[in-house]
Amino acid sequence: MATLSRNRHSSPLSEIDPAIFALIGKEEERQRNNLELIASENIASRAVREAMMSVLTDKYAEGYPGRRYYGGCEVVDEVETLALDRVKELYGANFANVQVHSGAQANMAVYFAFLKPGDTLMAMNLAHGGHLTHGSPVNFSGQLYNIVPYGVRQDTEVIDYDEMERLAVENKPKMIVSGATAYSRQFDFARIRAICDKVGALHLCDMSHYSGLIAGGQYDSPLTHCDFVTSTTHKSIRGPRGGMILWNNDEYTKPINMSVFPGIQGGPLMHVIAAKAVCFGEALRPEFKVYQAQIKKNAQALSAAMIAEGFRICSGGTDSHLLLVDLQSFGVNGKIAQITLDEVNITTNKNSIPFDPEKPFITSGIRLGTPAVTTRGLTEAEMPVIAKLIGKALKGHDDEAMKAELKAEVIALCAKFPIHDWS
Helix, strand or coil: CHHHHHHHHCCCHHHHCHHHHHHHHHHHHHHHHCEECCCCCCCCCHHHHHHHCCHHHHCCCCEECCEECCCCCHHHHHHHHHHHHHHHHHHCCCEEECCCCCHHHHHHHHHHHHCCCCCEEEEECHHHCCCHHHCCCCCHHHHHCEEEEECECCCCCCECHHHHHHHHHHHCCCEEEECCCCCCCCCCHHHHHHHHHHHCCEEEEECCCCHHHHHCCCCCCCHHHCCEEEEECCCCCCCCCCEEEEECCHHHHHHHHHHHHHHHCCCCCHHHHHHHHHHHHHHCCHHHHHHHHHHHHHHHHHHHHHHHCCCEEHHHCCCCCEEEEECHHHCCCHHHHHHHHHHCCEECEEECCCCCCCCCCCCCEEEEECHHHHHHCCCHHHHHHHHHHHHHHHHCCCCHHHHHHHHHHHHHHHHHCCCCCCC
């Protein structure tokens, strides 16, 4: 029986669990044949995925390099140190934590280190492009802290910094958060720093969406204007699903590291940290800057092409990898648009627009992003094609024959830009 057990332990997934093996195959097929336009998704490299499926998944390593609670950590200490060295070089940071499991936990760790329940936190209104962990009432952040949201002007749909300053002076927040999930324009980090200094607040930037662009020099860096910077590692930076925290003041090192472990989580995921190290190494290469420049060019080209198709783009365009599309003139809501586009193999997400008359589960908009299609090799030349496909699909959302034709066109376009590295 022991021999049989050992044999099964080394058997491939296709034999041990054919149901999961088949579902993974279905997802591979979906990704190959779909245009991925969700701004928070990307296609990780084969090297990143190889690191994630390595034997490092077996190693428990509570603590930090050189200060672990378990033996046998000499190798994973080197892995984590390499990840730390690379991410600090990439962003010009003095200190980093790469153990946080997600962007949400990165924000949680900073909040728990420097805020107490009931403290006032200012962050971007979720309805204007903010994130759940920036104070949503259904999230821990909105339940633990007194949230004062700032937002965009109704006429320009760009952040109203004068109103932000007024709110800060009036409410005296202990921390102001910059960064968003559905705001396409450049944040004025220097202006926010000045507001923080005026009212004695800490400045946290959640750069999750912009981290790849920042690493590639296509979006202003927040590092010199912030006390702390948090991020995911799987969006525009194209790594594994996970998080990180960066800072420059050594006084913050102990509170942040203790807030992560043992504060909010136990052992780090060493296979994921290895994949983060691979991702940071890839981002340090010259070709990564070319890739990030193309992401931004594609987003701006897609924005212009969507406008040409009759769509309104919130704030009039984009300075980043994403754009927010107002669908009201097309007579469809975000929910219908997302479902319709799924049916023609274009993956998007419904999204509220500023001052949206629809409920959050319906929305008046969709959010589009270019990181994944840029990874596949699409350029500005293909963005008008994508815009036309979206326009046709939404205008004919009740026409099943048309949707079948559009689906075939999308599959053909995807075949011209195959994803090669899964095998």
